[in-house]
Amino acid sequence: MRTAVRIAGITLFALLAWQALVVLAELPRFILPGPGLVLATLWTSRALIAEHALVTATEVLLGLGIGAALGFVSAILLAASPLARSLLRPMLVFSQAIPVFALAPILTLWLGYGLLSKVAMALLIIYFPVTSAFFDALMRTPPGWLELARMMNARPSRTLWRIRVPAALPGFASGLRLAAVYAPIGAIIGEWVGASRGLGYLMLLANGRAKIDLMFAALIVLAVLTLLLHATVDKLCRRLWET
Amino acid sequence: MTAPALRLFGRATIEGTTVFGPVSFEAPAGRWTCLLGPSGVGKSTILRLLAGLGDGIAFEGKVTADDGAPLEGRIALMAQSDLLMPWLDATANVTFGARLRGEAPQADRARQVLGRVGLADHAGKRPHALSGGQRQRVALARTLMEDRAIVLLDESFSALDARSRALMQDLAAELLAGRTVLHVTHDTAEAARLGQTILLMTHAGIDVIAPPEIPTPRPFDAPETLAFQSRLLRRLMAAG
Structure with a gap:
């Protein structure tokens, strides 16, 4: 409850500061519209924004889900097999040297203007953080547990599934929390490069037509979507084994 | 399940540095043996070697059970943390x-x-x-x-508060009776209560010390227990 009050307070303060800046600096509305105008536009264009927000949300959720699943499997493969480690790890690190943003035009070329290229962007951008956070955690199993497993004549596969994976879930969770924030960035970049739908597309369109109020309205919705996603993922992660 | 006696002789190094030895000792079959000594004399290394967890330890010597059968699969280990x-x-x-x-x-x-x-x-x-x-x-x-017939305890009770430790000692002595127990500890009070055989390990080697003839777990406040505890501590202090 106290956090809710605090968040409301901070939001109100930010809105007031924003309005004060607009009034005092006499900024024209095509440079920086005031919060009142943006909120009004948010309300009048709600159907339009919602339609595009739904597209972006779908891209983000698909990218996040598939990317997290791939990251989960990859990290386990890497942790379970030294061969996979020696072959794949340099490739993984090398792939991080290529900025994912630079791939966006190529992905659009290959996968088209539709949903697929944005899902791929979101997926690519989160794959590495999820994989590396989970992999690091898998490699840091407390040695005492592994020794206990050896004394109990455990099978290696069971040590992996019954000790190393559950023990590493908090690491997976921290990767997921990062991913929840990164995935929308990937989807938006994908939309900027080439799309006919989505919040990123709407922002570019509004910007081009000097409808800065609509651009800000879309931006606010995007920020709220990201925060909601992060909070949901965070809540799910906390449930993993802390209760 | 017949518990065998446990024997070890040899010396151990880790990356060229001597950890212990040459030493030799026996933990008698079906009895509780305390391996008492200050930190850094290699008690835990001995336990790891017995447990088969001696990766990285260069050991010249032998670990055997007196019944001749291999130790693998017959040993349980209780560490200091509950794991x-x-x-x-x-x-x-x-x-x-x-x-x-x-x-x-x-x-x-x-x-x-x-x-x-x-x-x-x-x-x-x-x-x-x-x-x-x-x-x-x-x-x-x-x-x-x-x-398992052999149970190794690696300072298993040392992280507990005094009361829990005493209760745990009573419980373990009762429930592990009949097994060959090798209990690494640096606590003289604990050794005085539990040890049916006491091995005092210092840099000079391992000495066998005869405990008072009271059945274990000895009462923590019995004069014999306290006197024996003092004697163990004196020996530890004298060893430097």
Whole structure:
């Protein structure tokens, strides 16, 4: 409850500061519209924004889900097999040297203007953080547990599934929390490069037509979507084994 | 299950630095042996060698059981920390060995063993809901569940508060009776209560010290226990 009050307070303060800046600096509305105008536009264009927000949300959720699943499997493969480690790890690190943003035009070329290229962007951008956070955690199993497993004549596969994976879930969770924030960035970049739908597309369109109020309205919705996603993922992660 | 005597002789180095030795000792069959000594004389290294966890230790010597059979699969180890899985409840922790081997967990026996360590009412609780003493009792139940003839204790009770430690000592002495126990400790009071054989390990080697002839666990406040404890401490101090 106290956090809710605090968040409301901070939001109100930010809105007031924003309005004060607009009034005092006499900024024209095509440079920086005031919060009142943006909120009004948010309300009048709600159907339009919602339609595009739904597209972006779908891209983000698909990218996040598939990317997290791939990251989960990859990290386990890497942790379970030294061969996979020696072959794949340099490739993984090398792939991080290529900025994912630079791939966006190529992905659009290959996968088209539709949903697929944005899902791929979101997926690519989160794959590495999820994989590396989970992999690091898998490699840091407390040695005492592994020794206990050896004394109990455990099978290696069971040590992996019954000790190393559950023990590493908090690491997976921290990767997921990062991913929840990164995935929308990937989807938006994908939309900027080439799309006919989505919040990123709407922002570019509004910007081009000097409808800065609509651009800000879309931006606010995007920020709220990201925060909601992060909070949901965070809540799910906390449930993993802390209760 | 007949518990064999445990024998070790040899010397050990880690990356060229001598950890101990040459030493030689025997832990008698079916008895509780305390390996007492200051930190850094290689007590834990000995335990790791016996447990088969000696990766990285260069050991010249031999570890044997007096019945000639291999040690592998006959040893359980209780570490200083309880090593419970925080995501499993007490019962699942007690049957963890079976799960790791792919055997069906024996829930009935787990309940019975938890009852013997006094935790029948806590079977469904996870480790974070238990006290340090209760967690170490779950670890003891897990050890009993493994039912190994040889049990190695590596300062297993040293992280507990004084009262829990004394209770744990009584419980372990009762429940592990008949097994060959090798208990590494630096606590003279603990050795004086529990040891049926006392091995005093210093940099000079290992000495056997005869304990008072009172059945273990000896009362912590009996004059004989206290006198013996003082004697052990004197020996430790003299060894430098």
